[in-house]
Amino acid sequence: MLYAILCYHDEDFVGSWSKDQDEAVMKKLAVVQEKLTSQGRLGPVARLLPTTAAATLRKEDPPLVLDGPYAETKEQLLGFYIVDCKNLDDALDVARDLGAANPGGAYEVRPVGVFRPGGIPA
Amino acid sequence: MSETDTAWIETALTSARPQAVGALLRYFRDLDTAEEAFQNACLRALKTWPQNGPPRDPAAWLIMVGRNVAIDEVRRTRKQQPLPEDDQAISDLDDAEGALADRLDGSHYRDDILRLMFICCHPQLPATQQIALALRIVSGLTVKQIARAFLVSDAAMEQRITRAKAKVAEAGTPFETPGAVERSERLAGVAAMIYLIFNEGYSASGDTAELRKPLCEEAIRLARLLLRLFQSEPEIMGLTALILLQHARSAARFAADGSLILLDDQDRTLWNGTMIAEGLALIDKAMRHRRSGPYQIQAAIAALHARASTPDETDWTQIDLLYGALELVQPSPVVTLNRAVAVSKVRGPQAALDLIEPLAPKLANYFHFYGVRGAFLMQLGRNDEARIAFDRAIALANTSAEAAHIRMHIDRLIRDSQPKGANGGARQGAKAK
Numbered sequence: 001m002l003y004a005i006l007c008y009h010d011e012d013f014v015g016s017w018s019k020d021q022d023e024a025v026m027k028k029l030a031v032v033q034e035k036l037t038s039q040g041r042l043g044p045v046a047r048l049l050p051t052t053a054a055a056t057l058r059k060e061d062p063p064l065v066l067d068g069p070y071a072e073t074k075e076q077l078l079g080f081y082i083v084d085c086k087n088l089d090d091a092l093d094v095a096r097d098l099g100a101a102n103p104g105g106a107y108e109v110r111p112v113g114v115f116r117p118g119g120i121p122a
Numbered sequence: 123m124s125e126t127d128t129a130w131i132e133t134a135l136t137s138a139r140p141q142a143v144g145a146l147l148r149y150f151r152d153l154d155t156a157e158e159a160f161q162n163a164c165l166r167a168l169k170t171w172p173q174n175g176p177p178r179d180p181a182a183w184l185i186m187v188g189r190n191v192a193i194d195e196v197r198r199t200r201k202q203q204p205l206p207e208d209d210q211a212i213s214d215l216d217d218a219e220g221a222l223a224d225r226l227d228g229s230h231y232r233d234d235i236l237r238l239m240f241i242c243c244h245p246q247l248p249a250t251q252q253i254a255l256a257l258r259i260v261s262g263l264t265v266k267q268i269a270r271a272f273l274v275s276d277a278a279m280e281q282r283i284t285r286a287k288a289k290v291a292e293a294g295t296p297f298e299t300p301g302a303v304e305r306s307e308r309l310a311g312v313a314a315m316i317y318l319i320f321n322e323g324y325s326a327s328g329d330t331a332e333l334r335k336p337l338c339e340e341a342i343r344l345a346r347l348l349l350r351l352f353q354s355e356p357e358i359m360g361l362t363a364l365i366l367l368q369h370a371r372s373a374a375r376f377a378a379d380g381s382l383i384l385l386d387d388q389d390r391t392l393w394n395g396t397m398i399a400e401g402l403a404l405i406d407k408a409m410r411h412r413r414s415g416p417y418q419i420q421a422a423i424a425a426l427h428a429r430a431s432t433p434d435e436t437d438w439t440q441i442d443l444l445y446g447a448l449e450l451v452q453p454s455p456v457v458t459l460n461r462a463v464a465v466s467k468v469r470g471p472q473a474a475l476d477l478i479e480p481l482a483p484k485l486a487n488y489f490h491f492y493g494v495r496g497a498f499l500m501q502l503g504r505n506d507e508a509r510i511a512f513d514r515a516i517a518l519a520n521t522s523a524e525a526a527h528i529r530m531h532i533d534r535l536i537r538d539s540q541p542k543g544a545n546g547g548a549r550q551g552a553k554a555k
Binding site for chain 2: 012013015016017018049050051052053055066067087
């Protein structure tokens, strides 16, 4: 069974890290990631850009694009995609196609800052 | 408590600061009291957080404790003074904070932070005082840190901040929740102040760049904060994108000797890719609103530079159009001067020179005018006139880096004017363009 581990933190707090603090955290995380990699257990790792860079596509008809991250407590995170897109419009087109196939709910389109593909065999 | 623990608590205090000081200011209606209440709450946090762990909502904890400490203080000093509203001071903070903090009304935060920022960019304050006050009150930088970033003495900075505070108190500030129109006016003022802070750091020369970098980083932090509060304001997206895209180049802007490296000559692999990605994502989002404004246009220009992996790939035609749009919404001779650079790339140096000639009376004391003019004249082979323009630029240079940069042009002119074949100088000079 594969498990997704989703990272949560207060954005104001993380955004107030100094460069040194940020690097210190990333270094410690790298040690854990390294261990998992050597065991062949680590899949993709992504660090997302701030929520302010996000747009949300509500899958209504027609789909509605909103600024900011997805925030709706009565719905749950059910899965995610990583897609290579030229720009936001391109990414929203992909989200629209997905939304047409799978009605209801929303897709948050959030640019990825750091991406490592990982080594789990497909 | 280890040194690292303290560092993390300080980060938590910094990030909670705008919200907490903003709320305390709404409560006490006085900058000094609010600031002092926050300081006292921070001292308590440093004492109790390492033992009890950080509270679930640090900002709410700090507001509650700050309020109570200040009210206790009032009680102690003036026994007869009635307490504001019906709040009660709590002596047993450790037990009471959790439940009380949860009851704080989070919906006020947005206006609190905006009001706090707005007070700092009070229109009656000169720009330098606005920036200093914002860095002190909103960001919580020490007077010493601010003084160092501004390259003035501690005493001078202390005086500047004290004066600013006095002027704010004197002018009186409305504390009621701003209406929609006023809020958008305030927002524009706050955006301008954040951009001023950024520029204060960004305009540093090579030898002071490292020292003033914290100003740029703080401006980015504040812009992101403002954008979190107003997620659908395209101009705030534009502002944030603009400063991210500019700051992304900081590692490539100066040579080892402190001299300025022009955009065309920068090592683009040194640009910060993550910051560029964030900036591009934000400007993409802003453009979808179809409500362009000066920050968005400038960010769009910066984005076109950022998207080009080599200078040759730069879309100068598009940049020329964007500067044209900027001239419409924010006409200024400096904007036209910047546009001329794009024009020279698209339509050649003569067209660019024709564009800037009428600006001469207005920009008679502007360093960049003569630098740019000299460059165009040089490209047209009018070397004697170019030399005169460059000499004038050196006389007007604000920093040694600016002067050094112009001297480099003059050296190139001298090389070019030597007879062909002499050390191959002419060919080299032509290639360097």
